[in-house]
Amino acid sequence: MNSFDRRTILTTGALALAGAAASAPADAQAGPKSLFPVPATTIPIVGETDVFQVRRIYCIGRNYAAHAREMGSDPTREPPFFFQKPSDAIQNVAIGSVADHPYPSLTKNYHYEVELVAALKSGGTNIPVEKALDHVYGYALGLDMTRRDLQRAMGDEKKPWEIGKSFDRSAVLGPIHPAAKTGHFTKGAISLALNGTVKQNSNLQNMIWSVAEQIAKLSEAFELKAGDIIYSGTPENVGPVVKGDVLLCKLEGLPDMSIRIA
Secondary structure (H helix, E strand, C coil), rough: CCCHHHHHHHHHHHHHHHHCCCCCCCCHHCCCCCCCCCCEEEEEEECCCEEECCEEEECCCCCCCHHHHHCCCCCCCCCCCCECCCCHHHEEECCEEEECCCCCCCCCCEECEEEEEEEEECCCCCCCCCHHHHHEEEEEEECEEEEHHHHHHHHHCCCCCCCHHHHCEEEEECEEEHHHHHCCCCCCEEEEEECCCCEEEEHHHCCCCEEEHHHHHHHHCCEEECCEEEEEECCCCCEEEEEEEEEEEEECCCEEEEECCE
């Protein structure tokens, strides 16, 4: 074989290999991929086509003095404490709707807790109180639904309460309202009615720890990030629901939110 033939064969082979590489599926070149899709959890934003993607859900416990007392705690001496729910525990409720909310398994004492929810656009660690609200994107009206009998049973046994707090659809939520339009919620009436009878009725001013203080305290223990939301605590007179009950939640400055226990 002469040198011309060898050059022709080598050149043709190289071109063939290059063509095969170019025609290979993109997935084969991209490296590992997930075995199955995991949907992102998102919350609608009022007035926007974009949505708020949720990273973590933080909740503060016993943040109104009267509620702390009804739960057997002393609000004058207790430092703030927090727990988490999985991000996919969210149930979105559209403005003007009455959303069906399924009564969960295992419980015979299912409770409502109406709350202001803060949604973060940024975060960090050791955030100063005076800078904390700079990290808030917006606010929503929420319900921290609770399997109270399971929560209390775990507490009595000195075990974690996740089974009482962190279950499917336990984080009920209206859409997020950008703080740029509403301002920050440091005061305002908050209430919950059960079948037309007001059960919870208080004011955000009665929080033991403000939203800004909660952000600052949380950032001492965790690096907060965009996509985190914080349930800021519930007033006194939490109580049970049964199938067929309708809950109407109100917060001064935001549209009402309502669910029916199904």
